[in-house]
Amino acid sequence: VRLLRGIELVGSGSLGFSITHPADCHVYLVHDRDDAVLIDSGCGLATEQVISMIMAAGVAPSAVSRVLLTHAHADHAGGAGALVSELGASLYAAPEAARILMEGDEEAAGLLTARANGLYPSEVVLRPTLCEPLSSGEVLRVGGIKISVIDTPGHAAGHLAYLIDTGDNRVLLSGDLVFTRGRVVVLATPDTNIVELASSIRRVSEFRPDALLPGHGSVAIRDARSHLDAALAALARQQLPEAFYP
Numbered sequence: 001v002r003l004l005r006g007i008e009l010v011g012s013g014s015l016g017f018s019i020t021h022p023a024d025c026h027v028y029l030v031h032d033r034d035d036a037v038l039i040d041s042g043c044g045l046a047t048e049q050v051i052s053m054i055m056a057a058g059v060a061p062s063a064v065s066r067v068l069l070t071h072a073h074a075d076h077a078g079g080a081g082a083l084v085s086e087l088g089a090s091l092y093a094a095p096e097a098a099r100i101l102m103e104g105d106e107e108a109a110g111l112l113t114a115r116a117n118g119l120y121p122s123e124v125v126l127r128p129t130l131c132e133p134l135s136s137g138e139v140l141r142v143g144g145i146k147i148s149v150i151d152t153p154g155h156a157a158g159h160l161a162y163l164i165d166t167g168d169n170r171v172l173l174s175g176d177l178v179f180t181r182g183r184v185v186v187l188a189t190p191d192t193n194i195v196e197l198a199s200s201i202r203r204v205s206e207f208r209p210d211a212l213l214p215g216h217g218s219v220a221i222r223d224a225r226s227h228l229d230a231a232l233a234a235l236a237r238q239q240l241p242e243a244f245y246p
């Protein structure tokens, strides 16, 4: 599903557009010329469908050189191991998330608790996978497209957002940091940090993106600012922004 020139939605679950497995986050494909990257991987139970969607976007699976994760929660990272091996791609994440992926640390990823509570099917696992750390401020290139890495802890430790400069648009892929209408997901997990969440939302707002493409729910192709402003207004009142629920 084409969102903007060079950016397609190739996976999405029941909190979004129900394209692939219900437990999948949004999986974005960024492509230009003969290179492509995926942002997030889904939960891993619909990897073949994600690959079919890549092909439907007119991109050869072999063109996907990298998979970049926003964080290590299973709906975003569970599919990483299978995807990188099927695509022959390399995997990247924030240092804390990279460690979780390398070790398949389901406890630190929050997967043990989530699975015990029926949030994910029992088949969702985090298999140990080689993963390279990304540092904040790093700039990756996909053809003529620039992707800047922004450290955004708060929803989870080791959370990254990606600012994509397509030439026409500045596009914020915010993962689970902030959703449309400025909503947030605050979990009762040990690595949730509300103070960091607030400062991360302020940090990404300073980049003044045109489009907001979060990890779930609706997307904002233009006027991202008004969505981020809703969160900033709540934070200015020392309140948590509205909760994201389906």
Ligand SMILES: [Zn+2]
Pocket: 071, 073, 155, 156, 176
């Ligand atoms: Zn998450």
